[in-house]
Amino acid sequence: MQSTKSHKVLMLLTSDFVKSRYEALRSHAPDLQVVTEIEGASDPDVTALFAFKLPAGLASRLPNLRLAASVGAGADGILTAPDLPAKVKVTRAVEPGLGLSMAQFVSLQILRHFRSLPLMEQQHKASEWKRLAVPDASQVTVGVMGLGSIGSVVADALVALGFNVIAWTRTSAREARVPVFVGESQKDDFLSQSNYLVCLLPFTPETKGSLDRASLRKLPKGSFLVNVARGGIVVEDDLLSLVNDGHLAGAALDVFATEPLPADSPFWHHERILVTPHIAAQPTVGPVVDQFLENLRRLEQGQPLLNEVDRSVGY
Numbered sequence: 100m101q102s103t104k105s106h107k108v109l110m111l112l113t114s115d116f117v118k119s120r121y122e123a124l125r126s127h128a129p130d131l132q133v134v135t136e137i138e139g140a141s142d143p144d145v146t147a148l149f150a151f152k153l154p155a156g157l158a159s160r161l162p163n164l165r166l167a168a169s170v171g172a173g174a175d176g177i178l179t180a181p182d183l184p185a186k187v188k189v190t191r192a193v194e195p196g197l198g199l200s201m202a203q204f205v206s207l208q209i210l211r212h213f214r215s216l217p218l219m220e221q222q223h224k225a226s227e228w229k230r231l232a233v234p235d236a237s238q239v240t241v242g243v244m245g246l247g248s249i250g251s252v253v254a255d256a257l258v259a260l261g262f263n264v265i266a267w268t269r270t271s272a273r274e275a276r277v278p279v280f281v282g283e284s285q286k287d288d289f290l291s292q293s294n295y296l297v298c299l300l301p302f303t304p305e306t307k308g309s310l311d312r313a314s315l316r317k318l319p320k321g322s323f324l325v326n327v328a329r330g331g332i333v334v335e336d337d338l339l340s341l342v343n344d345g346h347l348a349g350a351a352l353d354v355f356a357t358e359p360l361p362a363d364s365p366f367w368h369h370e371r372i373l374v375t376p377h378i379a380a381q382p383t384v385g386p387v388v389d390q391f392l393e394n395l396r397r398l399e400q401g402q403p404l405l406n407e408v409d410r411s412v413g414y
């Protein structure tokens with residue numbers, strides 16, 4: 100690999116997730132200058148950021164920043180920084196294993212509800228031999244919102260499990276093996292058929308708060324939500340009231356508007372809501388670090404970057 104010595108990289112060690120990427124970067128590129136904080140008012144030597152979140156006010160202290168790379172699959176933690184100059188390129192992590200981990204996680208959540216696992220566990224605890232009816236997946240529609248690098252793998256896995264799968268996208272640009280509904284004009288049609296709704300949209304100005312009461316009410320009564328995208332896409336109070344009033348059968352939530360989920364959140368301990376701590380899937384460390392190093396090299400060569408985000412649409 101071409102030398103990356105001309106770069107100074109800032110990594111913000113905001114979590115163990117980022118720390119493990121930091122350690123991998125140090126070992127994959129021992130000569131690369133990597134700092135974890137900036138000293139003084141500004142650092143003109145920092146050319147690249149490798150982080151999950153970019154706090155407001157930091158970008159303005161990095162006048163020569165050229166690349167802001169997300170260590171995660173979503174780049175919203177970087178794109179939402181209000182002072183990120185338009186000239187800075189933004190990338191995100193994409194790797195094949197991520198879709199598969201997500202497919203496992205989403206299938207787990209859907210099957211847990213579809214095959215009544217909590218009830219089976221209760222029966223086990225009560226030593227109760229009671230055979231439950233086996234439901235027919237072909238009569239059940241799973242709607243996957245977002246058919247990107249992850250959503251498309253999830254959709255294929257759910258088809259393989261026998262579900263009727265449909266998807267919703269912003270444009271008709273993607274190849275798809277399932278029926279696709281496109282844009283706002285087809286959203287209600289899509290929602291009204293989805294017995295399980297899987298959210299795999301990026302968090303953008305358009306998707307923020309888009310799963311509100313009006314949208315969630317379009318789902319058939321008794322539907323189940325799996326949100327593995329970003330908490331801010333769902334209006335959490337609306338979701339809670341629709342679960343409480345029985346319109347929705349329940350939800351599996353891996354992401355929240357505020358993370359970690361505050362201790363007083365009503366989602367904790369809710370009988371029909373399962374909370375997991377943003378662990379549905381994670382890009383594998385090695386490929387993500389290699390992608391970042393390759394992008395530093397491409398930046399030098401003036402070549403197109405891998406997995407660059409289109410800043411005009413936010414993903």
Ligand code: NDP
Nearest residue numbers: 172173245246247248249250268269270301305327379380
């Ligand atoms: P991609 O960018 O590859 O795909 C995004 C998909 O969403 C595309 O199909 C796109 O449509 C669609 N989309 C975007 N905006 C809209 C809109 N306004 N209306 C309808 N459809 C829209 O993303 P990935 O599949 O790689 O990742 C999806 C998200 O999953 C990430 O942004 C991240 O937030 C989340 N994630 C969560 C993890 C977890 O552990 N919980 C782990 C990894 C990712 P089109 O095809 O037309 O472009």
Ligand code: OXD
Nearest residue numbers: 171172173380381382
């Ligand atoms: C994410 C990730 O974007 O974990 O949520 O990669």
